[in-house]
Amino acid sequence: xxxxxxxxxxxxxxxxxxxxxxxxxxxxxxxxxxxxxxxxxxxxxxxxxxxxxxxxxxxxxxxxxxxxxxxxxxxxxxxxxxxxxxxxxxxxxxxxxxxxxxxxxxxxxxxxxxxxxxxxxxxxxxxxxxxxxxxxxxxxxxxxxxxxxxxxxxxxxxxxxxxxxxxxxxxxxxxxxxxxxxxxxxxxxxxxxxxxxxxxxxxxxxxxxxxxxxxxxxxxxxxxxxxxxxxxxxxxxxxxxxxxxxxxxxxxxxxxxxxxxxxxxxxxxxxxxxxxxxxxxxxxxxxxxxxxxxxxxxxxxxxxxxxxxxxxxxxxxxxxxxxxxxxxxxx
Numbered sequence: 001x002x003x004x005x006x007x008x009x010x011x012x013x014x015x016x017x018x019x020x021x022x023x024x025x026x027x028x029x030x031x032x033x034x035x036x037x038x039x040x041x042x043x044x045x046x047x048x049x050x051x052x053x054x055x056x057x058x059x060x061x062x063x064x065x066x067x068x069x070x071x072x073x074x075x076x077x078x079x080x081x082x083x084x085x086x087x088x089x090x091x092x093x094x095x096x097x098x099x100x101x102x103x104x105x106x107x108x109x110x111x112x113x114x115x116x117x118x119x120x121x122x123x124x125x126x127x128x129x130x131x132x133x134x135x136x137x138x139x140x141x142x143x144x145x146x147x148x149x150x151x152x153x154x155x156x157x158x159x160x161x162x163x164x165x166x167x168x169x170x171x172x173x174x175x176x177x178x179x180x181x182x183x184x185x186x187x188x189x190x191x192x193x194x195x196x197x198x199x200x201x202x203x204x205x206x207x208x209x210x211x212x213x214x215x216x217x218x219x220x221x222x223x224x225x226x227x228x229x230x231x232x233x234x235x236x237x238x239x240x241x242x243x244x245x246x247x248x249x250x251x252x253x254x255x256x257x258x259x260x261x262x263x264x265x266x267x268x269x270x271x272x273x274x275x276x277x278x279x280x281x282x283x284x285x286x287x288x289x290x291x292x293x294x295x296x297x298x299x300x301x302x303x304x305x306x307x308x309x310x311x312x313x314x315x316x317x318x319x320x321x322x323x324x325x326x327x328x329x330x331x
Contacts, residue, residue, distance in 0.1 A: 094142035
């Protein structure tokens, strides 16, 4: 007998997202990490919140297993300590702010399906709105830190002394490469407002001598030449098929013979329906960028070959990463 549980669960899934975003933004997990178990009244006083409102939020967090409750006191779970406490090695509180920022766009999905146009301007988080741009770039930084070990482990850094990071955002991957390979120097290419934030992060890591930034629109400027490696990490899902091919051709020209191109991105199978997260992410990108989507692994292989690359390889990254990784070499 069919049951409605799955449909009802889908219809209310956003409840949990909103509880997570709100508890993180209000500093619930951070405060409990600093002060230890606390009751709703003391948390409300400390964080300047309404006591009834915070109690309802805390109980929802307990129900979602983000907090634990003993008597009237609340405390972080091991999971929230690890992933939702600012400053912890696995902190995701900055990374999930991107999901929070696109939440309102998803409420306009019907408008996108009717018009085929993004429901918000991509420029809002790419320079037009300084605060939103900074939030976006920092979220990408924290996400990259979380994914860095899996991604950097896939790179063949032997002999790769010069690296071009196209659409490199905060420069996180370039900094991780520089730390993993003391002989490498990296160039992060992105928009002026984005690389301004990247420059700050690079200075914080004292890597400005080995990680440089290049300001410009990667769609419009020519790539410098003579690189050992060109990386497109989380970039191509906002480009049309024609633009992806052109970017890969530019990467080919930027590489020395034998140089490597690497792509890390969300990808689907040939049906564009699996994995589920990738198919949903395609909708997310279409809501917020002109040509946003998710391409298939087979499509990427064909574009790499058409751009002139050889030894093309695409494989999924290990769980819990939802991304795939591709590599090829200039002939």
